[in-house]
Amino acid sequence: MPSHDVLIIGAGLAGQRAALAAAQSGASVAIISKVHPVRSHSVAAAGGINAALNPEDSWESHAFDTVKGSDYLGDQDAIEIMARAAPEEILWLEHAGVTFHRNETGHLGTRAFGGASAARTYYVADITGHAILHVLYEQLMKHHETVDRYEEWFTLGLLQNDEGHCVGAVCRDLRDGHIEIFNAKATILASGGAGQVYKPTTNGLIVTGDGIAQAYRIGAKLMDMEMIQYHPTTLAGNGLLITEGARGEGAQLFNAEGERFMEKYAPNKLELASRDVVSRAEQTEINEGRGFDDGTVALDITKVPRKRTLEALREIVNIGRDFAGVDITREPIHIKPGMHYIMGGVKTDSDGQTTIPGLYAAGEVACVSVHGGNRLGANSLLDTLVFGRRSGEHAARRAVQMPMPSTPASKISEAERDVSEILNREPEGRRIGAIKDELGDTMNQYVAVFRDQEGLTKALEIVERLKEEAGQAPIDDRGTVFNQDVIAHIELGYMLDVAETIVVASLERKESRGAQFRTDFPERNDDEWLKHIDISLNGGERPEVSYSPVTITRWQPEERTY
Amino acid sequence: MAEYTLRIRRYDPQSGEAAHWDDHTVELEPKQSVLDAILKVKDEEDGSIGIRCSCQQAICGSCGVRMNGKPGLACNTHLDEAAARGHGTGWNPPDEGQAERQVITVEPMGNMPVIRDLIVDMDAVHWKKIQRVTPWLVNKEPVPEREYIVPHDNMVDVTQTMACIQCGACVSDCLSMEVDPGFIGPAALAKAYRFVGDPRDAQPLERLNDLSQDPHGIYDCTHCFSCIDACPKGVDPMSQIMRLRRKAGEDYDIVDRNNGKRHEDAFVKNIRKNGLLQEADLLADSYGGKFHPRAVPELLSGLPTVATAMSRGKMTPKTALTHPHKAPDDVRKLFDEIDGREERIELNLYVTGYEDAPENVESEAEETTGTETEEDQ
Numbered sequence: 001m002p003s004h005d006v007l008i009i010g011a012g013l014a015g016q017r018a019a020l021a022a023a024q025s026g027a028s029v030a031i032i033s034k035v036h037p038v039r040s041h042s043v044a045a046a047g048g049i050n051a052a053l054n055p056e057d058s059w060e061s062h063a064f065d066t067v068k069g070s071d072y073l074g075d076q077d078a079i080e081i082m083a084r085a086a087p088e089e090i091l092w093l094e095h096a097g098v099t100f101h102r103n104e105t106g107h108l109g110t111r112a113f114g115g116a117s118a119a120r121t122y123y124v125a126d127i128t129g130h131a132i133l134h135v136l137y138e139q140l141m142k143h144h145e146t147v148d149r150y151e152e153w154f155t156l157g158l159l160q161n162d163e164g165h166c167v168g169a170v171c172r173d174l175r176d177g178h179i180e181i182f183n184a185k186a187t188i189l190a191s192g193g194a195g196q197v198y199k200p201t202t203n204g205l206i207v208t209g210d211g212i213a214q215a216y217r218i219g220a221k222l223m224d225m226e227m228i229q230y231h232p233t234t235l236a237g238n239g240l241l242i243t244e245g246a247r248g249e250g251a252q253l254f255n256a257e258g259e260r261f262m263e264k265y266a267p268n269k270l271e272l273a274s275r276d277v278v279s280r281a282e283q284t285e286i287n288e289g290r291g292f293d294d295g296t297v298a299l300d301i302t303k304v305p306r307k308r309t310l311e312a313l314r315e316i317v318n319i320g321r322d323f324a325g326v327d328i329t330r331e332p333i334h335i336k337p338g339m340h341y342i343m344g345g346v347k348t349d350s351d352g353q354t355t356i357p358g359l360y361a362a363g364e365v366a367c368v369s370v371h372g373g374n375r376l377g378a379n380s381l382l383d384t385l386v387f388g389r390r391s392g393e394h395a396a397r398r399a400v401q402m403p404m405p406s407t408p409a410s411k412i413s414e415a416e417r418d419v420s421e422i423l424n425r426e427p428e429g430r431r432i433g434a435i436k437d438e439l440g441d442t443m444n445q446y447v448a449v450f451r452d453q454e455g456l457t458k459a460l461e462i463v464e465r466l467k468e469e470a471g472q473a474p475i476d477d478r479g480t481v482f483n484q485d486v487i488a489h490i491e492l493g494y495m496l497d498v499a500e501t502i503v504v505a506s507l508e509r510k511e512s513r514g515a516q517f518r519t520d521f522p523e524r525n526d527d528e529w530l531k532h533i534d535i536s537l538n539g540g541e542r543p544e545v546s547y548s549p550v551t552i553t554r555w556q557p558e559e560r561t562y
Numbered sequence: 563m564a565e566y567t568l569r570i571r572r573y574d575p576q577s578g579e580a581a582h583w584d585d586h587t588v589e590l591e592p593k594q595s596v597l598d599a600i601l602k603v604k605d606e607e608d609g610s611i612g613i614r615c616s617c618q619q620a621i622c623g624s625c626g627v628r629m630n631g632k633p634g635l636a637c638n639t640h641l642d643e644a645a646a647r648g649h650g651t652g653w654n655p656p657d658e659g660q661a662e663r664q665v666i667t668v669e670p671m672g673n674m675p676v677i678r679d680l681i682v683d684m685d686a687v688h689w690k691k692i693q694r695v696t697p698w699l700v701n702k703e704p705v706p707e708r709e710y711i712v713p714h715d716n717m718v719d720v721t722q723t724m725a726c727i728q729c730g731a732c733v734s735d736c737l738s739m740e741v742d743p744g745f746i747g748p749a750a751l752a753k754a755y756r757f758v759g760d761p762r763d764a765q766p767l768e769r770l771n772d773l774s775q776d777p778h779g780i781y782d783c784t785h786c787f788s789c790i791d792a793c794p795k796g797v798d799p800m801s802q803i804m805r806l807r808r809k810a811g812e813d814y815d816i817v818d819r820n821n822g823k824r825h826e827d828a829f830v831k832n833i834r835k836n837g838l839l840q841e842a843d844l845l846a847d848s849y850g851g852k853f854h855p856r857a858v859p860e861l862l863s864g865l866p867t868v869a870t871a872m873s874r875g876k877m878t879p880k881t882a883l884t885h886p887h888k889a890p891d892d893v894r895k896l897f898d899e900i901d902g903r904e905e906r907i908e909l910n911l912y913v914t915g916y917e918d919a920p921e922n923v924e925s926e927a928e929e930t931t932g933t934e935t936e937e938d939q
Contacts, residue, residue: 035614036684038728039622094709097699099724099760102714109714124721130621131724138698151685175677204616240619311718314725319619322638325593433605477610479576482678485609 001407004030004148005399006392007168007184009155010211012040013129013381014363014388015190016136018352021392022188023146027399030182032150032171034206034487037137041192041204042363042384045129046243046315048111048121049093049381051086057118059083066379067555069115069274070343070372071514072530073224075551078350078368082379085386090122093385097135099124101312111312112248115274115376115562126243126315129381150182154487156415158187158214158359159407166218166359167405170415174487177480179415181407186358186395189215189346190388193364194498196491198339199440200239202231208491209498211365215346216497221355221536223367223548224344225498226505227515229375230449232278234338236296240323242316242335244377247271249308251301253282254332255290261297266562273562276374276515279337283449286336296334337449341380343371343515344505347534347548352391355536358398362391369532372550373514422475422489429472432488439466439499447506452520456507463503467496501535504543508533526557563589564664566641568599570611571669572679581676583667584611592642596629596666599641600680612679620794623727626734627680628669633731633792641666671734673743688730691750695773699757702764712761722910723756726797732789744778748789748799751780755802758809770810774818780806781822805908812906824848834897837889842882 006022008015011033019031033040052062063083067074094100094108100122103109113121124131140147152174159168159181168184191211195203216222232253233242247253253271255261265281266273273281282297291297301309301316306329309317313328320328345367352360363384370383442462446455470492477485511525512518531547538544566588573581586603597615604611613636614624620638627636630647645664674682702710732748739745746754754773757763773779780803789799810816811823828847832840845864849857871877 035616035624039614039616039624041617041622043622043727044617044619091708095701095705097760097762099717099720099756100709101717101721102712104714106711106713108709124724125718127621127721127725130727131721134724134726134728135699141693142698204618204622206616238618315621318638322620322640431605432609476608479574479610481575482612482681483610484612488609 001181001183001409002030002148002150003183003404004028005184006030006186006188006395007032007182008188008190008392009033009169010040010189010191010363010365011037011149011151012042012190012192012363012384013133013136014042014365014384014391015040015188016133016140017385017388018188018190018362018392018395019147020136020139020143021389022396023143025393025396027396029146030148030150030184031140032153032155032169032182034152034154034174034210036151037140037149038134039206040133041207042133042381043130044202044204044241045381046126046241047113047245047248048123048128048378049090049132049385050113050116050120050376050378051090051122051382052083052118052120053087053090053108053122054110054118054120057120059086061117062086062120064555065116066370066376067372068560069374069376069379070370071276071374071524071560072526072552072555072557073227073369073372073514073532073550075369075372076553076555077551078370080553081350082370082382082386086382089382089385089389093132093135096139098132101125111245112272113377114244114247114272114278115269116272121245121248121378123245123312125311126245126313132381132385154490155191155210155214156418156490158218159411160218160356161405161407163357164219165357165405167407170411172415172419174482177483179412179419181409181411183405183407185399185402185404186360188352188360188362188391188395189354189365190361190363190384190391191365193342193345194495195339195342196436197439197495197499197502198228198443199437200234200237200444201339201440202234202239202241203340208495210491210494211361212345213494213497215354215356215359215361215365216501216535216537218356218359219537219539220359221347221534221546222344222501223347223532223534224369224372224505225342225501225535226509226533227343227371227373228339228447228502229275229341229343229515230279230337231340232275232282232337233299233335234340235319235324236294236334236336238323239338240319241338241340242299242319242333243313244275246299246301246304246313246316249304249312251299252303253278254298254300255285256292256297257290259290261285261290269562274374274376276517277562279449280517282337291336292334294334296336298332299335300332301328302330302332339444339448341375342502343367343369343373343375344502348387350387350390351394352387353394360391360395362387373516419486422486423478425472425474427474429474430469432470432473432475432485432492435466435470435473436492436495439463439495443499443502447503450517450519451506452518453507456503460500460503460507463496463499467500470496501543504545505533505535508545530557564592564641565589566599566645566664566666568603569665569667570600570679571667572611573676574678590641593640595637596627596639596641596644596668597625597636599666600636600668612681614681621727623729626671626729626731628667628671628734630667633671633734635729635731635794636668638794671730673733673736673739674730682730684730688728688733688749691733691747692728692753694746695750695754696757696769697750697753699760699763700765702762710762716759716761719908719910720756720759723752723759723797723802725795726752727795729794731792731794732797732799735788735792737786737788738782738784742778742782745782746773746776746778748783748803751783751806752797752799752802755806758806766809767814770806770814771816773806774810774816774822775820777820779820780810781818781820781825801909808906821848824850833889834894835889836885836887837893838887840885840887843885
């Protein structure tokens with residue numbers, strides 16, 4: 001069985017950055033991913049990455065914008081670490097080969113982004129995540145002697161020893177179905193968010209909350225799970241993302257009456273208010289009948305000079321053409337808020353350590369919490385890289401001090417038994433696809449931009465029923481070579497666990513803060529709710545709620561206007 | 563809504579069965595994608611259909627397949643477009659002549675071994691070739707404390723190759739690779755341009771020399787345009803290969819042992835002189851001229867071909883030795899103008915966009931039809 005100092009699960013930006021950092025620190029490293037690393041969903045990050053690198057800018061300003069963006073739920077010590085580390089990280093990326101676009105003097109160029117008081121978003125056209133992901137993979141190819149790559153391996157579960165420490169994972173090779181134990185002194189989850197819990201979502205089909213559920217199942221605490229970001233500009237039908245970079249470059253929002261409605265909701269920042277504010281504004285316009293018949297408002301990118309759009313926003317030119325039949329350089333495109341990101345995740349400290357010894361988490365799977373109630377655009381790439389690196393380094397340091405744990409081989413036969421139980425299931429019950437659709441529709445209806453007790457209660461009932469049904473969902477494929485059916489089944493289980501914690505946390509928070517807007521509790525209530533909601537199984541089978549304080553260092557909560 | 567027959571190429575190495583076609587009928591909007599159709603069938607009828615996919619927006623590069631004979635991403639290929647491709651092309655295997663039925667065949671990509679159904683082994687071919695081109699930046703020294711100061715245009719230029727999503731569509735239909743599996747190929751060579759064109763890289767000369775001298779390198783491309791047709795992201799791999807050649811040959815004066823550079827020079831000289839290609843001179847000139855020692859064995863080995871051509875009346879001693887056509891002044895003027903430029907003009911999608919395109923080009927007409935439904939509202 002493969003044994004490494006550090007095992008990394010997931011090979012998006014956080015995972016690859018962690019792998020490179022751990023290897024650099026002298027650890028033996030394995031990185032495992034259910035898809036080829038460049039297919040990871042970090043590839044879809046478009047607009048850019050924030051850093052106060054410009055001499056006129058300051059990390060304090062970046063940190064304050066992030067705190068304010070989080071609606072004061074972000075932990076300020078962690079935010080400070082991230083904002084301070086950002087400039088160095090950008091330069092590391094630049095030296096590694098990322099082709100950041102320049103300004104007229106040949107220095108790194110920036111664009112404006114939502115909720116930011118300076119133009120501090122560094123970018124590669126509108127393929128920033130793609131460019132960084134591919135460059136990190138170049139580095140993995142370069143360092144192939146120190147980082148073992150296991151591409152297209154699916155993680156079935158995390159392993160714990162008798163003391164409850166995480167000692168690796170049990171995984172299945174998608175190519176031939178064989179199962180292996182991956183022993184590790186430290187395991188870093190970097191498997192991304194859980195967008196597929198919603199329908200539609202801007203997230204890819206692979207984003208099924210695997211890591212969040214795997215950690216939760218072995219007792220790790222989750223945090224801020226109620227905080228689900230709806231991105232203000234997604235396509236009406238399929239939920240595809242139109243980058244915030246469009247508004248950063250000057251695109252404007254209009255309702256069906258031709259009114260630039262953001263003037264009412266955010267008179268100073270307008271379209272570049274934070275995402276929760278813009279999404280709520282749009283949804284209000286739509287709900288009050290000032291949207292278009294297809295439940296949308298219009299994003300007018302023709303305000304951006306055509307040449308600039310073609311050079312810097314080419315990807316959304318293609319998306320408009322291929323997926324909406326619209327030439328965005330000539331006419332407005334219809335958009336609406338759509339599920340995009342989960343601020344919550346596996347609770348970690350600022351070195352990525354979860355509440356399970358030996359288990360780390362970084363990137364969207366984790367909740368440090370630097371995003372609190374609402375993440376600023378272009379802070380997620382930064383989060384993945386800064387905390388990916390810190391997790392990798394810390395895990396490597398931890399590994400030096402300890403012997404390699406061993407895991408009984410019986411774990412393999414247990415995992416094999418679980419898989420064959422799925423393979424041999426009787427062909428009755430609802431199909432996986434039908435259950436997943438109902439889950440996605442439910443979440444998008446009741447756990448969306450506006451929420452209330454009644455809807456959330458209903459959502460919880462449905463999720464619990466679906467969990468029952470998922471246990472009987474049949475599959476068609478009995479083979480072992482690329483059996484995607486078996487994987488889809490296991491992913492559905494992960495999604496339902498994650499959905500349950502999202503709904504429970506949303507029910508729990510009886511106030512409106514950041515992305516959580518309760519129509520039955522429409523005000524922010526710092527006296528009672530300036531705290532994180534933690535959720536864990538706590539040895540049982542149902543989610544248990546507890547609280548933890550928000551770390552406030554230098555910015556006291558204030559009223560939030562844009 | 564329209565009805566389509568999705569004809570999927572199935573192969574399961576465990577079944578003991580040969581690869582075969584598997585038909586499914588789906589009803590979807592014509593502007594939905596081939597991937598939408600496959601996923602509908604997978605969700606509702608048969609979960610065992612193997613296809614890699616994730617983002618559904620043409621950025622993750624997972625769903626490269628051949629649809630009615632043409633490679634591309636299933637997620638950004640519309641059903642109507644894919645179906646139209648099949649009409650009258652003989653691409654709908656078992657029941658031909660039923661164009662009205664809107665058949666869409668979906669097969670795994672070519673030039674790579676099939677693992678299962680639509681899933682090919684990209685590691686065995688595509689990624690191996692990527693690794694061949696030293697696919698990482700070799701930093702120019704000294705590495706600056708802050709960023710490298712480089713022109714904006716250079717970074718916009720390499721963005722075109724950076725935009726490659728490694729989907730493999732170009733590799734699938736590369737004709738040179740079909741003939742020479744050792745060919746480094748369109749995707750990897752485009753990746754190589756991403757470094758050669760990056761002013762921060764320390765080794766453009768070493769890279770270009772390596773790729774010129776390798777018999778499977780840049781001069782192994784036959785200029786067939788298949789990769790440009792295949793690429794869903796506008797990377798234009800062949801254009802990048804040609805730019806590598808121009809950089810190697812013109813900027814670094816690399817004369818390769820494959821005679822690639824000499825062949826190109828001979829070609830240019832030949833057209834400049836004759837306007838139309840004089841084939842008899844081309845071969846000899848590619849090796850340094852009729853009397854060059856390098857050319858003699860090549861010319862001798864070509865004699866049987868010449869003899870066959872003469873015996874069939876395709877060539878006479880006169881046409882073999884003389885060429886009646888002389889280049890008109892216009893052709894010479896073109897050459898003079900291009901040679902007279904101080905800088906080569908390189909076309910790049912990110913730099914030029916569609917700026918120079920006339921107002922009513924075909925693609926725009928298509929887009930207008932696509933928006934009708936929205937205008938109706």
